[in-house]
Amino acid sequence: MRRLLLVCLWAGILTAQDAEKLAPYYPTPETIVRQMLQLSGLKAGEKLFDLGSGDGRIVIMAAQKFRANAVGVELDKDLARLSTEKIGKLGLGKTAHIINGDLLKEDYSSADVVAVYLFPGFIDKVQPLLDAQIKKGARVVSHDFEFKNWTPEKVLNIADDGEGRSHTLYLYRK
Numbered sequence: 001m002r003r004l005l006l007v008c009l010w011a012g013i014l015t016a017q018d019a020e021k022l023a024p025y026y027p028t029p030e031t032i033v034r035q036m037l038q039l040s041g042l043k044a045g046e047k048l049f050d051l052g053s054g055d056g057r058i059v060i061m062a063a064q065k066f067r068a069n070a071v072g073v074e075l076d077k078d079l080a081r082l083s084t085e086k087i088g089k090l091g092l093g094k095t096a097h098i099i100n101g102d103l104l105k106e107d108y109s110s111a112d113v114v115a116v117y118l119f120p121g122f123i124d125k126v127q128p129l130l131d132a133q134i135k136k137g138a139r140v141v142s143h144d145f146e147f148k149n150w151t152p153e154k155v156l157n158i159a160d161d162g163e164g165r166s167h168t169l170y171l172y173r174k
């Protein structure tokens with residue numbers, strides 16, 4: 001029994017270490033989050049995933065302002081805990097939640113919208129997963145970085161987010 005426990009613990013440690021960090025934490029400004037969700041055409045009752053959800057701001061806005069069912073996947077346990085607490089305080093627990101795990105190991109087949117703010121190179125690892133999993137008509141909205149082998153339906157350039165930073169949003173549809 002003790003041996004089994006040790007093996008399980010070791011497997012857990014390996015899984016945690018195996019997960020690759022696909023981007024550092026660098027939050028999307030709230031004004032840009034709103035524009036990402038508007039660009040995606042997210043509707044009430046639709047399912048959104050944020051791949052690498054940081055402090056949960058995309059998930060929270062999707063649930064609170066767009067009345068979507070929103071799921072964030074976040075590797076960092078402190079960010080996952082913080083965002084789960086925020087969701088609880090806002091009373092959004094029925095329509096928003098955070099998975100503390102590796103975004104490369106989740107299933108996105110139920111997604112209507114996938115939000116992504118991951119860095120080039122790492123996006124290349126996500127692309128085959130989404131190609132294989134997302135359903136026809138699902139949208140992917142990416143902040144600042146393009147998916148190499150897809151053609152965007154729309155590209156939105158935002159010259160100034162109010163803090164002097166420019167952003168580009170890419171919308172893809174399967």
Ligand SMILES: C[S@@+](CC[C@H](N)C(=O)[O-])C[C@H]1O[C@@H](n2cnc3c(N)ncnc32)[C@H](O)[C@@H]1O
Nearest residue numbers: 021022023025026027028052054075102103117
């Ligand atoms: C650039 S931040 C974007 C945060 C949030 N989506 C936003 O736009 O405000 C990328 C996030 O992805 C998370 N991340 C990186 N690799 C990950 C992985 N393999 N699985 C889940 N989350 C990951 C990071 O911890 C970080 O919070």
